[in-house]
Amino acid sequence: MPAISELGAAKRDKPLWSTNEVTVIFVLGGPGAGKGTQCSFLVADYGFKHLSAGDLLREEQDRPGSEFGQLIKDYIKEGLIVPMEVTIQLLENAMKAAMEKEQKTMFLIDGFPRKLDQAHAFERSVVKSKFTLFFKCSEKVMLERLLDRGKTSGRADDNIESIKKRFRTFEDTSMPVVEEFRQEKRVVEVDAEQTPLKVYQDVQERLKEWGVHPLEVKLQQA
Secondary structure, eight states, X not given: OOOGGGSHHHHOSSOSSOTTTOEEEEEEEOTTSOHHHHHHHXXXXXXXXXXXXXXXXXXXXXXXXXXXXXXXXXXXXXXXXXXXHHHHHHHHHHHHHHHHHHOOOEEEEETOOOSHHHHHHHHHHTOOOSEEEEEEOOHHHHHHHHHHHHXXXXXXXXXXXXXXXXXXXIIIIIHHHHHHHHHTTOEEEEETTSOHHHHHHHHHHHHHHTTOOOHHHHHHHO
């Protein structure tokens, strides 16, 4: 396995891509804010490639011949956060693959960055994000949703103790990311307590303000 410091993204001191070549939107919101549902709508209507940092890590640890698999397993087993250099390298690899195989240049990166140093490292070495799409939702509503989901999801972390820990982690580590990007006027905030369709209508209105249009509009403009 390569040394963490030898990974391509870790060695780079300038972005691999310019914002003219690649569009990245970070998608953040507390557990149960509805990020996954909204991302699925955006993929269908806008042609984004949806990348979940958590999914990439889970897939990589089980991939035969993976150079990072054992390291990821060891960190997760110990309850530690996988080194951000590995996560960023997996995101970069997934972006390259989608560009080559699917001609994708627009990416939704979901549940990342979880911390400010991850945001800085990704933008320094891969590409600067266009903005962060932040789904704002009260803990009361998120808790109700997650407990409801827990009845059928089978997820071990859909219980009150785990959920409250996840809320604290999000507040302590991810909200500083939102606050910094908000100061840079790079946050699109949407009220996620509405119905999924109403939330999506608001998302579409806000994307239009940023010059991001659905596929059918792009075809009409072509």
